[in-house]
Amino acid sequence: MTIVIDQLDFGVEVEHKKGSVETEENSVVEVEEKELVLDGGFVVPPRNSFVVPETNSFGQTFRDYEAEGERQPGVENFYRINHINQCVDFVKRMREQYGKLNRVEMSIWECCELLNDVVDESDPDLDEPQIEHLLQTAEAVRKDYPSEDWLHLTGLIHDLGKVLLLPSFGDLPQWAVVGDTYPVGCAFDKSIVHHKYFAENPDYKNPAYNTKCGMYSEGCGLNNVLMSWGHDDYMYLVAKENKSTLPSPALFIIRYHSFYALHRAGGYRHLMNEEDVENLKWLQIFNKYDLYSKSKERIDVEKVKPYYLSLIDKYFPAKLKW
């Protein structure tokens, strides 16, 4: 059995458009089509065809971090180490070091191919090579939003930061690359997966960092918030520093797609500014495709490659600094 998830219900404007269709008897009937218009000027189609599966490839509901199964102990252990180690000092050091982008020079597509060798230990829903996940996400978005080519490309590249696991990118451990992300420097929200393990984080008992706002102020904007270090923030830095022409919601999606405490649980809203509120709408649309397109269905890479190469050419330089 499958469930169809309807259009998301956040506060977007609905524009009514008149159109006409011919019936079988050739009489013309007026119809009213609803289009959702986001403030950023992008249009959300009224009919989404993507069907959200009820269970993942392991027969469990998606993102069930307690369900017993072969992946559960490994994933829980991943979050234990992640929560102990991601602290303000660590994040500052990583941003400083990796912000230099002085390790590798290569194209976006070359990077996609490198992801073939990457396995993500934090993910209870996926054990396929990462390149499959990139294409599954991008192609699922493309079906429902055929004219938003920037969103297709966002699907393709959103997880490229996982190359941080590879030797030429510093060989970072899994806990510093994958998994959900969250702000450091203020209280860890209760909705974060396996929250209990934060008790051993050096910031947990620090009064400068353990209040609702911690080192931030209400409405300061997520751009001023330090996020736990991983593939999201790294790929955002890569896209920004290499002067990608992708629009603001694309960069926001790349940077915060693992921030489930925000986009799923609604935590940390007090740190957002108006631009974040607007961009979050796109992130919530994107998340459906990122999460639920994970399946055993393979995409024919060679068939779709020319299309994605044309998008890369449109939004990125030929070679990027990583």
Ligand SMILES: O[C@H]1[C@H](O)[C@@H](O)[C@H](O)[C@@H](O)[C@H]1O
């Ligand atoms: O395990 C997954 C995986 O690492 C994803 O790439 C990340 O974006 C998710 O937030 C995380 O939960």
Ligand SMILES: [Fe+2]
């Ligand atoms: Fe990710």
Ligand SMILES: [Fe+2]
């Ligand atoms: Fe992903």
